[in-house]
Structure formats: C-alpha cells, structure tokens
Amino acid sequence: MRHQRFRGGLAVAMVATAAVAAAVGTAPASAAAAGCRVSYTISSQWQGGFGANVTVTNLGDPVDGWTLRWSFASGQAVTQAWNATVTQSGAAVTAVSVSHNASLATGATTSFGFNGSWTGANPVPTSFTLNNTACTGGVGPTPTPTVKPPTPNPTPTVTPGPTAPPATPPAGTVRVFWLRPTDVPYDQRYPDGIANVVREAQRYYKQELGKTFTLNNPVVEVVTGEHDSNWYINTNCTPGGDRYWCVVGNMHQELMRRFGIRNPDNRWLNVGEISAEEPGQSGGGASTGWVVLSGHDADGAAGINGPMNRWYGGMVHEIGHGLGLPDSTSTDGTPMSGSFYNYPNTHFTQAQKSAILNGPYGSFFS
Structure with missing residues (x-):
C-alpha cells in the first residue's frame, strides 16, 4: 500500500491495481418470445457467489405491474436484489416490479x-414467464432465420450528451459518480456495475456494523466530462509524478466545481470513478469524505477486469478511508489492509467499527 498527498488537498491512500485474471462470467443470453424478451446476464462470479442482471422487454400489450418467474436448476439462491422485489421458494424465483418500473x-x-x-x-435459467405468459424463445441466442422477416424500426442507442446536474440528493447519503470523458462511448455496464459494487459495499457494512449507509x-450519477481522455491524463501533472493522480485529481476538481461539493463535504460521502487512465498507470485512493478511482476500477466494476471480489473488497477499503479509517498492517485480516483481496473473508475490528460509527460520517449509518 502506498500513500501520497494529492495536490488539490485530497490525501489519498493508494490501492495497488495490478492486472489480475480474466473475470468469470457468461455472455448475455437473449431470447425472443411472443409476449416478452428476456436477457439474463451473469455479470460477475466468484467462489460461492455471483451477480446477475435481468432485462425484460414487453412485446405484448402494455402492462401496469409485472411479475417475472423462472427456476434455478442447480440450487442457486438469490441473496440480494435491486429494482425488483425478488422472492424464492425452493428453485422457483419470482421478481415483482417496483413503483418506478411497473408500467411497461x-x-x-x-x-x-x-x-x-x-x-x-451456475447455469443460466432455461425459461421465463412474464405475467404468466411464457417467453417462449428461451434464453439462448435467437437463431438467424433463413428468410429475414420484416423488422420494426429499432430503438436507437443514444449516447448521452453533456449532462446537467440532477436534482440534488438528500444529505446524509453516499453519492456516486461515473465520469465519462467525451471520447469514451456510453456503456450501460459501467453505471450498472459501479452501482452493484457500492451496493455490495453497503451490504458488507450492514453485515459488519449492524447498520449501513444510504445510497441515492x-x-x-452519470456525468459526461468536459474533456477527452487525454486531457484528464495529461493536464495538471507533476513532472515525473504518477500520472494516475492527474486523472483522479482532474475528475475530483471537476465534480466539485460542477456539483458544488466541498472537500470534505458533511452533506455526502462522495465516490467518483472515471473511465480514463494512461496504460499501466492505474490507481486511485481516498481521504475523509471522498473516494476517487481511475479507469482500472471502473472496468473492474463493469465486469471486464478480473474477479469481482477484488473490486468489492477494494470499494469497502476505499469507503473505509472515506469514513476516516487509516490503513492497517498488510496481513491483519481487516479490509483496511491488503487482506481486502481476500474479500469477503475479511472483517473490521471492534476498534474500526467504533471509529466508523463515532467518526465524521457515523451519523450516515442507520
């Protein structure tokens, strides 16, 4: 573990981000059906656990409230879900819409x-139903027909332009940003993956402390940057310095200026990830109130840069710094040391728990 002071005043505890083995996972499995299409993607997988994303397209009449059902074939079990209420009885899984996505x-x-x-x-489920209507195309790739039928006008993929600041989130929350330089194509895996990583950190803190922080x-918050990747990499760099500090520092300064955030800011604990870095110069870190991470970590969260437990453990570690915890020794078994690479087989000490709950952001935990 290395420590450096960021010239903008952000003291950062760097996490080494050496290349690791390719991520375990599968490609999306798409299926067409008379009434619905389902894409079930194993976005990440580690020993004993996995993350999945499910996309549902309604091809039938409009619905106001939906229920998606499937069965696991090998004893898998859902442990946590978001954007749907998911329950399980034996192998049978039921996902029910929530208020913001009920109408299709x-x-x-x-x-x-x-x-x-x-x-x-951990095989992919073989069939789904939407409101008791079978998605009869299954979940394998749709075969190419011998005679191509007429197709409706596809919904275009739109790359967001510069984003206006969204409504200010409530105080007392963890605020998360993905900054996309102007030359980086929009990719939904990044906001989805970063959200999954911070949700896992939220779950872990609940496990360890009996309380956890609130996400928005x-x-x-997806932010289209004001500059291209080279600007973030090469601007405001100290000659001979580690260039990844330029990247995360430029992101940090831009986010503070555009969103009116201080360093630190008692309204939010802030996490920023940017999809930019010079090859071989990945890194980032945290200080009280802020976590700043470069492209290596953003790629990891998106599921394209090694096993997810490394990125889960890294986020727990950096949020710990954001909450005011220092590094501890490299082999002490806590997430504030190199032991975070063993995630989830790592635990806070009682002293660390007390420091979090009595620290500058302890009131964020409930």
Whole structure:
C-alpha cells in the first residue's frame, strides 16, 4: 500500500491495481418470445457467489405491474436484489416490479439485478414467464432465420450528451459518480456495475456494523466530462509524478466545481470513478469524505477486469478511508489492509467499527 498527498488537498491512500485474471462470467443470453424478451446476464462470479442482471422487454400489450418467474436448476439462491422485489421458494424465483418500473408499454424495456449464491454449477435459467405468459424463445441466442422477416424500426442507442446536474440528493447519503470523458462511448455496464459494487459495499457494512449507509436513486450519477481522455491524463501533472493522480485529481476538481461539493463535504460521502487512465498507470485512493478511482476500477466494476471480489473488497477499503479509517498492517485480516483481496473473508475490528460509527460520517449509518 502506498500513500501520497494529492495536490488539490485530497490525501489519498493508494490501492495497488495490478492486472489480475480474466473475470468469470457468461455472455448475455437473449431470447425472443411472443409476449416478452428476456436477457439474463451473469455479470460477475466468484467462489460461492455471483451477480446477475435481468432485462425484460414487453412485446405484448402494455402492462401496469409485472411479475417475472423462472427456476434455478442447480440450487442457486438469490441473496440480494435491486429494482425488483425478488422472492424464492425452493428453485422457483419470482421478481415483482417496483413503483418506478411497473408500467411497461409495448416494446418497453426494464431491468433489475441481484446477487446470489451457488455451489457446484451456475447455469443460466432455461425459461421465463412474464405475467404468466411464457417467453417462449428461451434464453439462448435467437437463431438467424433463413428468410429475414420484416423488422420494426429499432430503438436507437443514444449516447448521452453533456449532462446537467440532477436534482440534488438528500444529505446524509453516499453519492456516486461515473465520469465519462467525451471520447469514451456510453456503456450501460459501467453505471450498472459501479452501482452493484457500492451496493455490495453497503451490504458488507450492514453485515459488519449492524447498520449501513444510504445510497441515492439513481445510485450512480452519470456525468459526461468536459474533456477527452487525454486531457484528464495529461493536464495538471507533476513532472515525473504518477500520472494516475492527474486523472483522479482532474475528475475530483471537476465534480466539485460542477456539483458544488466541498472537500470534505458533511452533506455526502462522495465516490467518483472515471473511465480514463494512461496504460499501466492505474490507481486511485481516498481521504475523509471522498473516494476517487481511475479507469482500472471502473472496468473492474463493469465486469471486464478480473474477479469481482477484488473490486468489492477494494470499494469497502476505499469507503473505509472515506469514513476516516487509516490503513492497517498488510496481513491483519481487516479490509483496511491488503487482506481486502481476500474479500469477503475479511472483517473490521471492534476498534474500526467504533471509529466508523463515532467518526465524521457515523451519523450516515442507520
């Protein structure tokens, strides 16, 4: 673990981000049906656990409230879900819409995600029903027809332009940003993945402290940057310095200026990730009130840069710094040391728990 002081006044505890093995997962499995289309994607997988994203497209009449059902074939179990209320009885899983995504017009799409457990195998479910109507195309890739039928006008993929600041979230929350430089294409895996990582951190703090912090809706505020990647990499750099500090420092300064955030700010604990870094110069860190991470961590959250437990553990570690905890020794078994690489087999000490709850953001926990 290395420590450096960021020239903008942000003291950061750097987490080494060496390259790791390729992520375990599967490609999305898409299916067409008379009434619905389902895409079930294993976004990340680690020993005994996995994360999944489910996208539902209504191809039938408009619905006001939906229920998606499927069954697991190998004893998997849902442990946590978001954007749907998910229950399980034996192998049978039921996902019910929540208020903000209950209405689906013809052709409309919504998505939700969950974490689960598995032993032995983790195959993709083979069938789904939406409001008791079978999505009869299954979940395998749709075959190319011999004669191409007429297709409706597709919904265009729109890359968001510069974003205006959203409504200010309530105080006492963890505020999360993904900053996308102007030359980086929009990719939904990034806001979804970063949201999944901070939700897992939220779950872990609840496990360890009996209380946890609140995330906003949406969890991740997507920000189109004011500059291209090279600007973030090469501007405001100290000659001979570690260039990733330029990247996260430029992001930090831009987010503070555009969103009126201080360093630190007692209204929010802030997390920023930027999809930019010089090859081989990844990094980031945190100080009280702020977590700042470069492209390596954003890629990891998106599921394309190694096993997810490393990125879950890294986020728990950096949020710990944001809450005011210092680094501890490299082998002490706590997430504030190199032991975070063993996530989830790492635990806070009682002293660390007390320091969090009695620290500058202790009132955020409930």
